[in-house]
Amino acid sequence: MTLLPRNSKLTIQDEKAEGNPLFPVFLKLNELHLVLIGGGNVGLEKLTAVLNNSPHAAVTVIALEILPEVHSLAAEYKGLKILQKLFTDTDLNNADVVIAATNDSELNKFIRQAAHDRKLLVNVADKPELCDFYLGSIVQKGNLKIAISTNGKSPTIAKRLKEVLNESLPAELDTTLQQMSDLRNTLGGDFAYKVRKLNEVTSILVEPKAAGKKNFIWLIWSSIILSILVVATALWLREPGFKAYAQTIPFEFYYFLGAGFVFALIDGAIGMSYGVTSTSFSLSMGVPPASASMGVHLSEIMSNGIAGWMHYRMGNINWKLFKLLLVPGIIGAVTGAYLLSSLEHYSQYTKPFVSLYTLILGIVILSKAFKTGVKKSSDKIKKISLLGLGGGFIDAVGGGGWGSIVLSTLIAGGRNPRFSLGTVKLSRFFIALMSSITFITMLNSNHWGAVAGLVIGSAIASPIAAKISNKISAKAIMIAVGVIVIIISVKSIVLFLMKVL
Known part of the structure; x- marks a missing residue:
């Protein structure tokens, strides 16, 4: 009023x-x-x-x-x-x-x-x-409330402005407000100090220089990639020595370089499918299951490290959720990597059950994406640690699944899609690191060209994908996640049934 x-x-x-x-x-x-x-x-x-x-x-x-x-x-x-x-x-x-x-x-x-x-x-x-x-007309995003008044001149204009603001202001603003409230409660010092620290945190919202700085960073990044491509092309065409050296690189490196870039671009934007798609591609190229899983996890160290950092800088991390996922996820991943290295055929027994589970989750996510109304906090999944343990284990055994299982379950349980995505990507860095250490300790691989291609390709795509994900609406993320999970799950189940029958 x-x-x-x-x-x-x-x-x-x-x-x-x-x-x-x-x-x-x-x-x-x-x-x-x-x-x-x-x-x-x-x-x-x-x-x-x-x-x-x-x-x-x-x-x-x-x-x-x-x-x-x-x-x-x-x-x-x-x-x-x-x-x-x-x-x-x-x-x-x-x-x-x-x-x-x-x-x-x-x-x-x-x-x-x-x-x-x-x-x-x-x-x-x-x-x-x-x-x-x-x-007046009211725009509300959780705890944020904006009242619009035209001084009684035109209620219709006030209603139209309400529609514009409702469309342009993201629903995640309420989460940001809650995080700022939590931050304020943790700050010590006097009132002036608290105001100064909060101003520093929120300065990115009002300072155009910050946006200009980000654009400048992306310009530098794009220029570096373009320069590398130009130099590599010039050396290939004009330097016989460089061309001879490049020809000694296994040809599978280039296949996996392109595949790693494409898979990481998709995965970074929607938070899943990299492990599943990369492992499937590796197996189709003749890489054994354990070596394929090792290559995927080694490549995910750098790609998820970069993506996790980008999400951290964009404020997409739920730290409480991160802590609940991390340790159980590492325990599950190390256990799964150990079993797969010892018994390479183990994954074929778990994939049908995982596929059925993710198929159900994909359907739930799609239904929630198109469902109107506000989700209640009571719908959120509570056993986060158990989810991390199972997700880490299946991810290592099956060569992927951390995003499909953990992110799908979080979103299906009513968690915020964008914050779930950022948290899952950052925790994935540590899961991939510990899985890779376990694989390297127990395996002797002859497919380092494939591994190197996945590592470099996924690393190049990661910051681009993280930037894209922050521009996609929560509903779009949910729809994309649901569709991809359903397609991958159905394909896996069909292939399993064809082998059995």
């Missing part, structure tokens, strides 16, 4: 000079008593606006004729009371704020006078000149 003091006597000239003279405030209606006179369509509109913003507001509706929808709201909201009677001025004796929403202009004037006699602020529907305050 936007309040305008009754004693304000601005002239037309004052209003033109001052622009909008209204002073915006936010009322704690759960601690005040709002009396709304009118139970028709206008009253229902005002009542709905109040309850949508203040569900625990104490509201008394007074009207002789009341719509069924108003009675339905009374059954849903405990603070809403209905008095089906004619209005009298004594009905305002215990009121703090008044809204007149009747279609009787004389009654509205009487209500306004009765409110002013008791020094109460009143809003008269569709009569700006009689209002002490206006009910």
